[in-house]
Structure formats: C-alpha cells, structure tokens
Amino acid sequence: MYKMTLYKGRPSSCEGREAREIRVYDYLDNLGIEYYRVDHDSIFGDEECEAVERVLDNVICKNIFLCNRQKTSFYMLVMPAHKRFNTSQVSHLLNSSRLSFATPEDMLSLLDVTPGSVSIMALMNDLENKVQLVIDKELLDHEDFGCHPCKNTSSLRLKRTDVFDKFLKSVNHTPIFISLTD
DSSP states (O other): OOOOOEEESSOSOOTTOOHHHHHHHHHHHHHTOOEEEEEOSOOOSHHHHHHHHHHHTSOBEEEEEEEOTTSOOEEEEEEETTSOOOHHHHHHHHTOSSOEEOOHHHHHHHHSOOTTOOOGGGGGGOTTOOEEEEEEGGGGGOSEEEEOSSSTTEEEEEEHHHIIIIIHHHTTOOOEEEOOOO
16 A cells, blocks of 8 residues: 545546546535545555545445345445444344345446445435435444545545535435444
8 A cells, every 4th residue: 555645625637537536526526515535545454444544534434235135125335344244234224135235237337336436425326316325323423424436546534414414415315324233
C-alpha cells in the first residue's frame, strides 16, 4: 500500500478515473455535500481497511449486496467493517429466507458497480428503486460516514447527516435499520 493522503473534495484531475466514480463526485458536488477523499489500493482485508480508516479518521463501512433465492428482492447491507457478516442473522432480521450474495451481473445491472465497489453511493444508479438499503444501527453512533465512490480504490468521509438528509432523499431510498450482533 502506498502513502495515502487526505484530500478535500474531488480529484483535481479525473484523468484515469472511471466514469462511475466521477459521477459520484458530480452528484455530491451538485447536492452541495462536503466530503474528504483518500486514494488507495483496492481494499480486501482488515489490514487495508484499518489503514484507510486511520487516514480518513473514520469508520469504513462494509457493503454487502444480497438477494433472495428467487431474485425478486435485492438488499444493500451497510454495516461497520469490524462486524462479521452472518447470513442467517440478516435473513431473520429482514424476515427473508435464503438470502445470498447477488451476482456480479446483478450488481452491474442494478447499481452500475463491480464486486468490491458496492457502496451506498451506487444507489444514485438505482433509478427504479429495486434495491432496499439496510443499515446497521451502530453506524448512527458516528458523526461521519465512510464509503467508496463506486470504485474501491478511493474512500470518502461525509457527514452522516448529509448522507441521510440530503443524499438518500435525493436518490429516493429510505433505509431499513437493523441491529446486528457480533
């Protein structure tokens, strides 16, 4: 992992960045939402996540894209990265049997993201509201909210109130809150 630097706002140059990432910066800027950004290698493990959290001075969220067996219900679960994901617990809390990971094809068609880059920001691409947002209540204890800009080589820190009061309202998504245990 290379040395990470905290920046305020979008990159000064978007050269070499994917269109989906740039659309996130455009969307946040249009809403007047202030954010901080750090660029990094892809995050796949706890060690990388902790390093990014230190630079952002914030908890990074784990984002899991799920569906039921019939693929009639899709869920984006957002939870603290330190918690272990338990399929049966989430299925029980959502009263939905047999939840499993959605396919990369579903991620791309519904959220315009690829595996590893699922993020609450991708809900701006869910124009038909086919994805139900599910958030662990523990994240409400934090003033800030950490997520990817639809690309797992950057992470953002935003005010939690901006995410809930501005962003989610603008993308017409109302979360379901659940309490996950470790």
